[in-house]
Amino acid sequence: MPGPDPSPWRLSVAPMMAWTDRHCRHFHRLITRHTRLYTEMVTTGALVHGDVPKHLAHDADGERPTALQIGGSEPDEMAVAAKLAVQWGYDEINLNCGCPSERVQKGAFGACLMNEAALVRDGVKAMRDAVGDAIPVTVKHRIGIDRIERYEFVRDFIATVAEGGCTVFIVHARNAWLQGLSPKDNREIPPLRYDIVHRLKSEFPQFTIAINGGITANAQIDAELAAVDGVMVGRASYHDPVLMADWDARYWGQGTAPDLAGEAGDAWRLDIERRMVDYIRAQQAAHQLPWAWAATHILGLWNGRPGARAWRRVWSDHRLKGRPVDEVAAAALQARLAARPAASTVDEA
Template sequence: MTDLPPLPPAVAPARPVLPWRMSVAPMMDWTDRHCRYFHRLLSSRALLYTEMVTTGALIHGDVPRHLRFNAEEHPVALQLGGSEPADLARSAQLGEQWGYDEINLNCGCPSERVQRGAFGACLMAEPQLVADCVKAMVDVVSVPVTVKHRIGIDKGESYGFVRDFVGTVSEAGCNVFIVHARNAWLKGLSPKENREVPPLRYDLVHQLKREFPQLTLCINGGLTTSEQVATQLQALDGVMIGREAYHNPWWLASWDREFLAATPSPNNLTREHVEAAMCDYMLREKRDHGTPWSAIARHMLGLRNGLPGARRWRQVWSDHTLRDLSPHAVMARAHAASQPFESATEAVHA
């Protein structure tokens, strides 16, 4: 299982595409640097976002722990959480110094913890403050400063609310808006429910693009198929995918060809290529940082979703009693465990 040919090299796009055309959303506890490395093996072009990092964590905490990333992750954006212009400016400077390609301000998270810090989705009620935050960052960094936000807060359904928010913030120098096409209900719903209960209203995001054609408008929320993505790209500049990218990561392997104008390599990418490359990465991380392979393997458990034996394969990779084995040995066990299921399925279809 380990003598696979190398992963195909990244292929330059045939024509220029916006960096935001396809991206993987920032997701707390999920899109750490190990997850982003995994996603980069699947797509050479998709824009990857960090988990939200608060300004307090950077100004008063362990900067390397929060900002270290792998060179292979580019293009990669740092998402910041905060509401103090000076703190955001300093944090943005740190992000640029560490090599991030973009600084993104979170104006969409509805969690109570974030609300207690007076940032996230509740910032949408203060567009001038967001504009001040954006300007403070734009003034001190040369990379793009972008904003991710909702279409509204609580149960207000006025298009004018999100229109005025985008208009005010754009005047401060933000040219890229990533819009989660649901309201954020600040009371009564958990973060999970806030991703499912408020209705999706894609039409409002399309209306924003018509009203602000000079801005880059990207959409996020509820998109799970290539057909849905293609439809959105007819009206908007980009699509951001969240949990579907995490749970069904093999989908990313089609993005370069379908949406990002990159020609597929003659060496077709396979799940086994990616899994073996992740094993190599696990060894490197163990050597350089002492990271156990289990902290990394959790991000790739969806790699074989839909294939025979996928459940047994996941069980092996989730078995912490194997922690003393090398990642390549665990990979061999995982494939051996799934093999009877694969063989049985082949026999049924023979």
């Protein structure tokens, strides 16, 4: 259970490209009210030269607390992005120093910046100067890059970046390989080294240190919170969103955890689904949003319950994309209920 004043970074959902858009964040907010949510990474160039509303529009009241993650390497552009984060109602601006994709390497940002600690320091200072105390400026990074596995490398990176005014570091407990591994492999092949992150917290007790990488269960979260200030959960929260159902009560001391077993759990899931359908309908009316763009984020909602596979099959059926969302929801419900009598006593995966 949290203490009397848990860190704002006690628990968060990671920024994930092509996944944590505004519709995904709305869905997650239906499940957990207090967990910190992050946007997909938005490049500073897209904000300086592109369509700002397209990238930053969100429910500034309903989504909070929400952080804007940016990717970039020019301090002046970072400062512009930080000002925009304040203007658009975000609660934090976070600089990506951990993504190893070819795209970020071409732009010399993401994990490449771990080789440029002084530049990151200058970018952090530029953002801090731009926003003052309006919102915190934070950094998400790896523990090393390529074959650099010395603890001193990440320790010195943090010490240098902190000179710019950063006091919150979200540490993915793997190295980032800039050559030879795909982004997917970078999330799986480099070994997790939680001990490095724990050591960072011991050496920098004055800073907020949150850990990220490979955390998929509440028991892991509990264990890590004994060593660091916060835990960021990535793909587990997306593929199995019900994992988040008791986070408000468990980690924020707010509300009561729902009963997720049996009929009570089904009723809870159905309520979340119906509220998401209401949201999609409203988005369609206001913005002509195709329902499939938002519905793709809910496909893990019924994982582990009888009829889940039949339910997912309806929501994933491309032939239904032109049908009204209420009609698709009704068909998914019918398919799930029809599959239940034939379901094994073992829950479906």
